[in-house]
Amino acid sequence: MKALLRRDLALALRAGGGFGLGLAFFLIVTVLVPFGVGPQSELLSRIAPGILWLGALLACLLSLDRMLALDWEDGTLDLLATSPLPLEAALSIKALAHWITTGLPLVLAAPVLGVLLNLPAPGFLWLVVSLALGTPALSVIGAFGAALTVGVKRGGLLMSLLVLPLYVPTLIFGAEVARRGAVGMDVQTPALMLAGITLGVIAVMPFASAAALRVNLR
Amino acid sequence: MNLAVKDLCVARGGVPVLMGIGFDLPAGTALILRGPNGSGKTTLLRTLAGLQPPLSGQISGAEDLIAYAAHADGLKSMLTVDENLRFWAEVFGSADIEPAIEAFDLGDLRGRLAGTLSAGQKRRLGLARLLVTGRPIWMLDEPTVSLDTQAVEMFAQAVRAHLGQGGAALIATHIDLGLGDAQVLDVTPYRASADALAGASDEAFL
Numbered sequence: 180m181k182a183l184l185r186r187d188l189a190l191a192l193r194a195g196g197g198f199g200l201g202l203a204f205f206l207i208v209t210v211l212v213p214f215g216v217g218p219q220s221e222l223l224s225r226i227a228p229g230i231l232w233l234g235a236l237l238a239c240l241l242s243l244d245r246m247l248a249l250d251w252e253d254g255t256l257d258l259l260a261t262s263p264l265p266l267e268a269a270l271s272i273k274a275l276a277h278w279i280t281t282g283l284p285l286v287l288a289a290p291v292l293g294v295l296l297n298l299p300a301p302g303f304l305w306l307v308v309s310l311a312l313g314t315p316a317l318s319v320i321g322a323f324g325a326a327l328t329v330g331v332k333r334g335g336l337l338m339s340l341l342v343l344p345l346y347v348p349t350l351i352f353g354a355e356v357a358r359r360g361a362v363g364m365d366v367q368t369p370a371l372m373l374a375g376i377t378l379g380v381i382a383v384m385p386f387a388s389a390a391a392l393r394v395n396l397r
Numbered sequence: 398m399n400l401a402v403k404d405l406c407v408a409r410g411g412v413p414v415l416m417g418i419g420f421d422l423p424a425g426t427a428l429i430l431r432g433p434n435g436s437g438k439t440t441l442l443r444t445l446a447g448l449q450p451p452l453s454g455q456i457s458g459a460e461d462l463i464a465y466a467a468h469a470d471g472l473k474s475m476l477t478v479d480e481n482l483r484f485w486a487e488v489f490g491s492a493d494i495e496p497a498i499e500a501f502d503l504g505d506l507r508g509r510l511a512g513t514l515s516a517g518q519k520r521r522l523g524l525a526r527l528l529v530t531g532r533p534i535w536m537l538d539e540p541t542v543s544l545d546t547q548a549v550e551m552f553a554q555a556v557r558a559h560l561g562q563g564g565a566a567l568i569a570t571h572i573d574l575g576l577g578d579a580q581v582l583d584v585t586p587y588r589a590s591a592d593a594l595a596g597a598s599d600e601a602f603l
Contacts, residue, residue: 182487186476193475254469258526261446261465262488397449 180264180272187276197245201238201281202288208234209292220297227296228306228357234292235285235310236317236350240342242281243321244328244335246273247392251329260396266389274315274322274385282314298361305360309373313353316377319384320345326392348376398458398533399423400445400565405454406589407437407444413452413589414440420582422565424533427556427576430569432584438569439468441584442536445567464532466540470523474512478503478522481511486529497528500555501548516543524552527559535559535566541574549574 191198212230216223250256259269289310290303298306324342328334355369400422407415414437422428430438444451446465472481482494482503498504501521506514511522520543527535535556541549553574556566560576568574 182484186473186480186484189480190473190475252469253471253473254467255471255473257443257448257467257469258465258471258485259488260448261463262485262530263461263490264488 180268183259183264183269183272184276187273188279191276191280197242198280199284201242202284204241205234205238205285205288206292208237209295213295224297224299224361227293227298228302228361229354230296231289231293231298231306232309232313232350232354232357235282235289235314236346238285239281239314239317239321240339240346242277243325243342244338246277246322247325247329248334256329256392256396260393266392267385270322270326270388270392271319271381271385274318277321278315278318282310282318286310286314301363302357302361305366305370306357309353309356309360309370312356312370312373312377313349316349316380317346319377319380320349323384323388323391326388326395329392330395349373352376398462398563398565400456400458400462400534400567402445403455403457405441405444405456406452407440407449408452409437409440415584415587416452416589418454418584418587420580422534422567424563424565425560427560427566427568427579429574429576429579429581430567430584431571431581436584436588438584439538442538442567442569443467446536459534462532463534463536464527464530465536465538466523466527467538468542470519471526472511472519472522475510477508477510478514479507481522482525482529485526489530489532491529491531494525494529497525500528500558501525501551517545517548520544521548521551524555528555533564535564535568537566537568537570539569539571541570541572 209231213223247256260266286307289306293303293306321342324338327341328338331337352369352373356366356373359366359369403419405418406413418441420428430441432438442465443449445456445459446463447459482497486492486494498507501524503522503525506518511519514522524540540552544552549572553576556574556576559566
């Protein structure tokens, strides 16, 4: 399992690996929103948590179809499926690798980009906390979407449609934590819901993903 | 270890392609699969490797013993030869890649990115993967594609050595590998008739 994680991270960091794609997208969205909204710092700071969360979610979505498609094309998935590593474990590791290369940089970059959106000072901590709690769920659910559509040529559109509804609860509670944090309200309830969703999908989704992938490998 | 297949019926895309296949593959022997293109050799190998369920019939003695080599080698073009092999060695829980490097003469290529190798060199690397799996039953789908005569001899030698150590091999190929007393199974007579198992479907979402 460690070997797979190391390999996926190495591949992501080498040329053409797609590392930084999500981060660049996130950066572009948050830099451009103030231009689109106009010079109203009041309004910006009110919508900042939602924009940051939406940007992070779309940035995650952007890199999902690479997660399994490349391994499918060169036959690695077939060989992995016949290896001693259970597919459930392999997909969990791939989701983890995706989170480390996409989700984690987003979490770390969010406070910096929060400045651009005039995020109120108390909001920074909760923005980071909510993203750190929520982005793992995005990667794990994304692995399920990738497993469902692997082998479909240009399956990115289909995958987005399948995955977006599953992202909604994470987005609602994640953005709610960040919003409440920013205006100084109590964040406990949405934070617990967000953590619960993340833990739930981490526990259940790998089995669903592996089942979907087995069907697609036939 | 003895791979036994009895009255097996395999399907591709829900359409039965081969039926009534049966053979024994005891340790130390090789079985060559022959048949024209599209006759179902790959489907049979994929079924035996556990990548798809059979329509009917029994496969015994295959669980977790099979090293499968498909048309695609599963190589990452941005990893070096060494890293590619080491990855599969670690996945299969064996540490030593030296015998595999040696058997397929990859020593000079170790530091090269797999993406810069020629087709034949890639194939050699793909076949070297079999040695690091440490699995006793090799299932090879057209293993000699794009290999030159020298590399084919290298491969035949590796298979012979593997059989000598009590392994077994099931090889779909059209060329003569010089494996001596290998049995040959021509799949043509087992082709499924058009109406066999009509309506059978492996569609999971229906």
